Amino acid sequence: MNSLIMQRRVAVALLLALTVGGFLILFDGHNPFAAYKVLFFESFLNYWGFSNTLVKASPMLLAGLAVIIPMRAGVFNIGGEGQIYIGGLFGAVFALAAPDLPAALGVPLIFLAAAIGGALWAAIPAYLKAYRGTNEVIVTLLMNFVAIHIVSYAVAGPLLAEGAPYPYSNEVAEAYRLPIVMPRSDAHAGFVFGLSMALILYFWLRFTPSGFQLDLVGRNARAAAYAGVDQKKTIIRAMLIGGSLAGMAGAIEVIGLKYRLFHLFSDGYGYDGIVVAFLAALNPIVAPLTALFLAGLSAGAGTMQRAIGVDSSVIEVVEGLVVVFVAAALVAPRNSSKPILKNLLIGGLFGRQKHSKKKEA
Amino acid sequence: MEEFLKVTGVGKAFGSVRALNDVNLLASKGECIAILGENGAGKTTLASVLIGLYQPDSGQILLDGVQISVTSPAAAIEYGIGMIHQHFSLVGAMTAEDNILIGLPREKRGPAARARIRQLCDDFDFTVDFNVPVANMAVGMKQRVEILKALFRDVSILILDEPTSVLAPTEVAPFLQGVRKLVATGCLVFFISHKLDEIREIADRVMIMRHGRVEGILPVASTPMAQMSALMMGQVDADQPAEKPNTNEMRLDTTRAAKALVVSDVSLTTSSGAEILKEVDLTLHAGEILGVAGIDGNGQTELSEVITGLKRQTSGTILLGGKEISGSSIAARIAEGIGFVPEDRHAEGLVLSLSVEENFAFRSIGERKFMSGGMISRRAIGKIAEDAVKAYDIRPSNPKLNASALSGGNQQKIVLAREVARARNLLVVVQPTKGLDVGATQFVQDQIRAVAQSGVGVLYISTELDHVLEISDRVAVMAFGRITGVVNPQNTTLQNIGLLMTASPEEVI
Numbered sequence: 001m002n003s004l005i006m007q008r009r010v011a012v013a014l015l016l017a018l019t020v021g022g023f024l025i026l027f028d029g030h031n032p033f034a035a036y037k038v039l040f041f042e043s044f045l046n047y048w049g050f051s052n053t054l055v056k057a058s059p060m061l062l063a064g065l066a067v068i069i070p071m072r073a074g075v076f077n078i079g080g081e082g083q084i085y086i087g088g089l090f091g092a093v094f095a096l097a098a099p100d101l102p103a104a105l106g107v108p109l110i111f112l113a114a115a116i117g118g119a120l121w122a123a124i125p126a127y128l129k130a131y132r133g134t135n136e137v138i139v140t141l142l143m144n145f146v147a148i149h150i151v152s153y154a155v156a157g158p159l160l161a162e163g164a165p166y167p168y169s170n171e172v173a174e175a176y177r178l179p180i181v182m183p184r185s186d187a188h189a190g191f192v193f194g195l196s197m198a199l200i201l202y203f204w205l206r207f208t209p210s211g212f213q214l215d216l217v218g219r220n221a222r223a224a225a226y227a228g229v230d231q232k233k234t235i236i237r238a239m240l241i242g243g244s245l246a247g248m249a250g251a252i253e254v255i256g257l258k259y260r261l262f263h264l265f266s267d268g269y270g271y272d273g274i275v276v277a278f279l280a281a282l283n284p285i286v287a288p289l290t291a292l293f294l295a296g297l298s299a300g301a302g303t304m305q306r307a308i309g310v311d312s313s314v315i316e317v318v319e320g321l322v323v324v325f326v327a328a329a330l331v332a333p334r335n336s337s338k339p340i341l342k343n344l345l346i347g348g349l350f351g352r353q354k355h356s357k358k359k360e361a
Numbered sequence: 362m363e364e365f366l367k368v369t370g371v372g373k374a375f376g377s378v379r380a381l382n383d384v385n386l387l388a389s390k391g392e393c394i395a396i397l398g399e400n401g402a403g404k405t406t407l408a409s410v411l412i413g414l415y416q417p418d419s420g421q422i423l424l425d426g427v428q429i430s431v432t433s434p435a436a437a438i439e440y441g442i443g444m445i446h447q448h449f450s451l452v453g454a455m456t457a458e459d460n461i462l463i464g465l466p467r468e469k470r471g472p473a474a475r476a477r478i479r480q481l482c483d484d485f486d487f488t489v490d491f492n493v494p495v496a497n498m499a500v501g502m503k504q505r506v507e508i509l510k511a512l513f514r515d516v517s518i519l520i521l522d523e524p525t526s527v528l529a530p531t532e533v534a535p536f537l538q539g540v541r542k543l544v545a546t547g548c549l550v551f552f553i554s555h556k557l558d559e560i561r562e563i564a565d566r567v568m569i570m571r572h573g574r575v576e577g578i579l580p581v582a583s584t585p586m587a588q589m590s591a592l593m594m595g596q597v598d599a600d601q602p603a604e605k606p607n608t609n610e611m612r613l614d615t616t617r618a619a620k621a622l623v624v625s626d627v628s629l630t631t632s633s634g635a636e637i638l639k640e641v642d643l644t645l646h647a648g649e650i651l652g653v654a655g656i657d658g659n660g661q662t663e664l665s666e667v668i669t670g671l672k673r674q675t676s677g678t679i680l681l682g683g684k685e686i687s688g689s690s691i692a693a694r695i696a697e698g699i700g701f702v703p704e705d706r707h708a709e710g711l712v713l714s715l716s717v718e719e720n721f722a723f724r725s726i727g728e729r730k731f732m733s734g735g736m737i738s739r740r741a742i743g744k745i746a747e748d749a750v751k752a753y754d755i756r757p758s759n760p761k762l763n764a765s766a767l768s769g770g771n772q773q774k775i776v777l778a779r780e781v782a783r784a785r786n787l788l789v790v791v792q793p794t795k796g797l798d799v800g801a802t803q804f805v806q807d808q809i810r811a812v813a814q815s816g817v818g819v820l821y822i823s824t825e826l827d828h829v830l831e832i833s834d835r836v837a838v839m840a841f842g843r844i845t846g847v848v849n850p851q852n853t854t855l856q857n858i859g860l861l862m863t864a865s866p867e868e869v870i
Contacts, residue, residue, distance in 0.1 A: 207736040209727035216723055220712045225671065226703060227724040228692035 006281040006330070013325035014279070014293075021318035030310050038307045039315070043300035044292075051185030055257060057288075057295035058190030059084065059266065062249035063273025064280065064287045065197055066118075066242040070136075071282055072205065073238035074218035075129060079140025080246040081270025082147030083118035087247025089151050090117025092159070092254045092261035095172040103175040110176060110255055111248050118247020119240045121147060126239030130232040136239075144270065152263040159261060169261040178256035188256035194288065197245065201284040214238055246270060272298075275319070278326050294319070364426065365390045365549060366518060371420030373406055373573075380406040382573040384420070390517065393540065393550045395564035395581070397557075397593055397863075400657045400824050403573040404553050408520045411551075412437040412444045443511035444520040447527060449503050453496030457489050457506045461513050474513075481512050485542050486535075500633050501532035505539070512543075519543065520551040525559060526658060529634040537563050555656045556841070557586050557863045571595050590859030594826075618646035620683065621818025622668070622787050627677030629663055629842075637663045638674065639842040645787070645818040650809065652833030652850070653822040656862055660842035661822045662704055665791045668820070669701040670694045682786050695725050698785030700817075702776050704792045706769075710776040713765035717755070718746035720764045721779050749778040753808075770801035777808055784817050791822045806832055826858065838862055 022032035042049040063080040070077040091114035098106065125143065128134035152167065159169040178188040204211035216224040217234045225231060253265055272294055279290035301315035368386040372379065381403050388394055396404045409415045411422070413431035421428050424440055431437045437444075451460050461478055462470045482489055487505045495503060504524065511519055521540070525533050540563055544550050554560055560567055561581060569576045569592040576592045622645040629638035638660045645651045655661050666672040668679060670691035679687045681697055689697070703709040711720050722731045722742045731742050746760040753774045757767070764772060773793065780788060790809060794802040809832065813819045823829050829836055830850040837847045838861035845861040 209732075209737065212723070212726045212737060216712065219714050220708070222705075222709045223712045223723070226691070226701070226709045227726075228670070228690060228695055 007283075007286070009329035010279055010281055010326055013329040014322060017318055017321035017325045020321050021314060024314055024317060025310050028310060028314065030308055035304055035308045035310045035314075039300040039304045040296065041300075042303040042307075043296035047182070048185060049299060049303065051182045051187035052299040053292060053296045054182070054187040054191050055295075056269075056299055057291045058188070058194055058252050058256065059249040059269040060272045060276050060295050061191065061194035061288055061291035062197065062245050062252065063269050064276030064291055065194070065201060065273075065284055066246035066249070066270075067273050067277035068280065068282050068284055068287060069201060069214070069245070070235075070238045070242040071277060072218045073214045073234050074221065075126075075235050075238055076137050077122065077125075077140055077239060077242045078137055078274065079122060079125060079143050079270070080242075080249075080273045081266060081268065082140070082144035083121045083243045083246035084250040084253070084266045084270050085144075085147040085151045086121040086250070087114035087118035087244075088250030088254045088261060088265060089154055090114050090247065091251035092169055092172065095176050095255060096159070096170060099173040099176075101175075106173070106176050107178075107255070111251050114247040114251030114254075115244035116247070118243040118245070118250065120243070121247070122239045122243025123236070126236045126243075129239070130235040148264065151261065151265070155261050155263045161260070167263040171259050172255055176255050177259060178252065186257060188252070190252035190256045191288075193248075193252065194291070197248075198284045198287050205284065210237075246273070275323055275326070278330060279322070281330075294322075364388075365424070367421075367423040367426075368411075369421050369423070371407075371410060371417045371422070373410060373415055373417050379573050381410065381417070384573075384575055386568065386575070386578065388549055390549055391544055391547045392566070393544045393552055393564045394578075395552045395554055395560040395567040396570060397554065397560060397567055397589060398570035399593060399826075401572075402570040402593075404570055405522065406573070407570070408444060408522060408551065408553065411518070411520060412442055438514050438516070441515055441517040442520070443514065443516035443518070445504065445507045445511065445522065445524060447522050447524075449507050451495045451503060451506060454494050456494055457491050457498075457509070460495055460506055461510045478509060478513060481509055484546075485512075485539050487539060499529075499532070500527050500635070501529065501536060504528070504536065508539070508543075516548070518549045518551070520553070522553045523555070523658075524552070525554065525556065527635065530636065531634075533559075555659075555863050557589060557860075560589075561586070569593050586863075587856055587860065590863060591856045593863075594855040594859040618648055621645050621647045621649070621681070622820065623680040623683075624664075624668065625678050625680075627664075627667060627674045627679065629660075629667060629672065630675045637842050638667065641677070641842075641844055643820075643837060643844065645820055647786075647818050648813055648816045649834045650813045650819040650821050650832055652829035652836040653820065653839055654826055654829045654836050654858060654862065655824065655839035657824045659839045659862075661824075661839055662791060663842075664839070665701070665703070665789050665820070665822055668787075668789055669699055692725075695783065698783065698787070700780035700782075700784030700788040702780050702788070702790040702793050704795070706772055706776050711764050711772055713763065715764060716761050717750065717764055717767070717775060718742050718760040720775050721746040721749060721760075724779065725783070749775075749782070753778045753804075770797050773797060773801070773805065777805060781808060781812050784812060787818050787820070788812055789820045789822070792824065793821070794823065794825060794828050802828070826855075 018036070022036065025032040025035045043053045044050055063084065066080045066083065067077055091110045094113035095110050101109065121143065125136045125139035128139055129136040155169050156167040161168055161170045178190060181187050181189050181192065205215055213224065213229045214234050214237065216227060216229055217231050221231055249269060250266065254261055258265060276287055276291045276294055280286035297315055297319060301312040304310055304315070305312040364387055366388045368384055371381055371384040373381040384407060396407070398404050406415065410417050411431065413433045413436050422431065423429065429440055431440060431442065452463065458475055458478055462474055487509065489502055489505055489509070490498065495506060504527070525536060528536060537559065540550060552560070552564055564581045566578055567581050567584065567589060568578045569589060571593060624641055624643040627638055627641045628636065630636050641664060643651070653661055653664065663672060667674045670689060674687065678685060681699065686694055686697065707713065712723055715723060719742065726737060730745065732738055733741055743760060750758050750760050755771050755774050764775065777793065793805050793809065797805065806828070809819055809821065821829060821833055833850055835847055836850050837844050838858055839845065840862055848858065
């Protein structure tokens with residue numbers, strides 16, 4: 001689909017989600033405009049609020065890129081969450097095992113270790129998909145739970161800090177902590193890192209043969225084969241890249257925010273990444289914006305509850321609505337002569353969905 | 362003759378194409394009628410009308426003297442009409458019994474039903490393994506399960522659509538044996554096939570179709586094969602040379618030209634044992650257009666894929682300009698200057714969601730002409746695309762548009778322009794005029810002639826015999842994975858080509 005049409009549709013889908021959410025707030029007995037004003041003001045225009053948004057946006061952005069790259073090769077990576085956990089584990093283990101390196105060497109090596117961990121975790125479903133034809137959605141999803149429990153075991157057992165009241169590891173060396181970009185806040189350089197990754201991936205897909213060919217496999221696998229592109233290797237490559245991006249998100253949580261490995265340290269960022277990816281219409285350069293938007297919703301929800309009294313779970317509903325509407329926007333018929341709104345409602349939600357049109361198989 | 366099935370004046374049109382035109386047919390029980398015809402002759406359309414996939418525009422179908430209206434395949438089963446398609450409709454994970462009983466009400470799926478299935482197997486000498494899921498069966502056994510499915514539903518008319526084309530050679534004889542038993546029990550069998558020798562063996566009568574009309578229904582035993590093939594090709598005076606003005610005025614002296622492509626002893630066997638290509642030998646000279654004719658599905662597509670590297674042959678060698686490329690990757694063959702216009706431009710030759718200009722580049726994006734300073738140069742791609750769009754008069758002429766926005770003819774021009782530009786040694790084209798109007802066809806033919814004139818060897822694979830004869834210097838005819846003959850289009854007869862297209866090679870020589 002024309003990416004411009006797609007982005008326009010996604011924008012409409014967002015508006016629809018916020019509108020329906022607004023009615024929910026209204027039924028709850030509050031003024032939706034006031035609620036949204038607080039929500040967005042607090043998460044984007046307030047210094048502390050924005051720092052909070054940035055903290056959440058960093059892992060979301062990398063997790064989003066971890067969905068985008070495999071998806072561009074036609075593989076749906078739902079395993080971002082698990083890859084974050086394993087990445088965090090690898091990063092933390094490296095940081096704890098080698099605490100005395102200079103930061104300029106240690107930090108890149110921690111990222112590298114985390115990337116390797118995430119990539120290893122993604123390599124399993126990648127191999128099964130490419131060479132055994134196993135559905136990657138199921139494998140990546142189920143492996144998330146395995147990964148979460150591996151980390152829980154690690155921090156409750158071998159990595160448990162001495163005298164810890166709660167399952168967490170020792171602190172990583174101070175030198176390895178990511179720099180703070182907004183003074184006195186928690187906002188670390190993770191988002192800047194994600195932003196540079198987004199830029200690199202955008203250029204890679206658009207201006208290098210290997211990136212172009214990865215995209216080709218997702219658009220039309222048979223045409224890619226006709227162009228001599230090895231589909232199996234491309235799937236593996238895309239998943240390894242996705243896994244390492246998510247793995248680095250795990251490292252960012254460890255050395256950017258918490259400075260330790262906690263059990264349950266990622267609060268569903270891997271799944272948020274799916275929303276980030278589709279909101280961005282699978283374009284890496286748009287992902288930072290959609291990550292900020294989604295992080296803002298989530299960061300402002302608490303403040304909104306305190307200030308207006310709207311239950312913060314309304315925002316979770318809005319996030320759910322965003323997913324539903326964006327999904328509808330992506331599968332709605334392509335006939336762009338119909339008004340977009342009508343198309344979305346009639347074609348996307350209630351009509352027959354020609355899902356296969358997304359790929360020209 | 363006892364009239365069991367009577368078809369009178371059946372017609373069916375799709376838009377302006379008359380797929381069936383005044384089809385009449387009388388058939389009795391216990392008869393096997395072969396249906397013979399070229400691609401698009403209307404064989405499958407007739408079958409689809411009989412089993413209710415299509416509704417006829419005109420005419421009647423009478424069963425035992427009563428007019429019936431077959432509105433769906435389910436209704437066809439009610440009337441006792443069943444069909445075995447080329448692509449089976451079986452559930453791979455289920456056993457033979459479950460597949461046969463699928464969709465029946467519970468009370469009909471009991472032990473009695475299972476006993477009856479085994480009885481049917483005994484009656485027809487069908488070997489079926491009831492312990493394994495269908496997915497693990499060989500093709501021949503799957504086919505037997507399909508037939509059992511129909512028999513279990515008490516069909517009295519069974520249509521078999523090219524049933525032997527999917528079978529390994531060793532499976533054919535037992536299959537024909539089973540069909541013979543079926544006929545002996547009083548079943549009316551329609552046997553759609555291209556294989557004259559099988560028709561000879563199994564059918565009582567042969568119904569020859571051409572352009573949606575029935576050209577004749579003849580007793581097989583007393584009709585010479587030559588007459589069948591002549592009727593199929595529509596040449597009444599079968600002994601006259603095919604009057605095809607060859608427009609290549611400068612005949613090529615192939616004895617002196619260099620060999621662009623030598624295919625020797627190439628075979629391709631699938632994992633299930635079906636022989637798709639059998640000991641294919643071909644020589645193509647530089648500057649020559651070698652046509653490959655044949656009925657669809659006789660190995661032509663696979664031949665193109667083996668030469669261009671999309672499939673790997675089981676045995677044999679391929680030389681490009683004297684250099685062995687049998688083991689080279691697709692990318693390596695692209696770099697060697699092999700252009701390839703595949704059969705399915707939508708699914709294979711183009712990426713419809715990419716722009717026109719990207720479609721000019723995607724097959725060899727890493728080539729120097731598309732790059733600048735190690736990066737893909739959108740400007741270089743745009744420039745190349747713009748020139749090609751102009752040269753080939755591709756419309757709309759905006760190369761930034763998505764390829765999906767263009768008509769079929771213009772899409773084909775993109776593929777052709779791209780592959781012609783690449784072809785330094787060899788151009789392989791498959792069905793290049795499929796779905797094109799007269800003007801676009803002419804244009805495509807002219808471009809192919811021009812590229813041959815420049816010294817490139819062209820392998821022109823098509824099922825449109827008129828086009829093949831018109832453009833080719835020599836024509837190789839394929840049947841059942843073999844080259845059954847190489848003829849000069851100027852002094853051969855359509856009857857001869859028809860025989861080559863349908864007969865097994867032993868009979869031709």
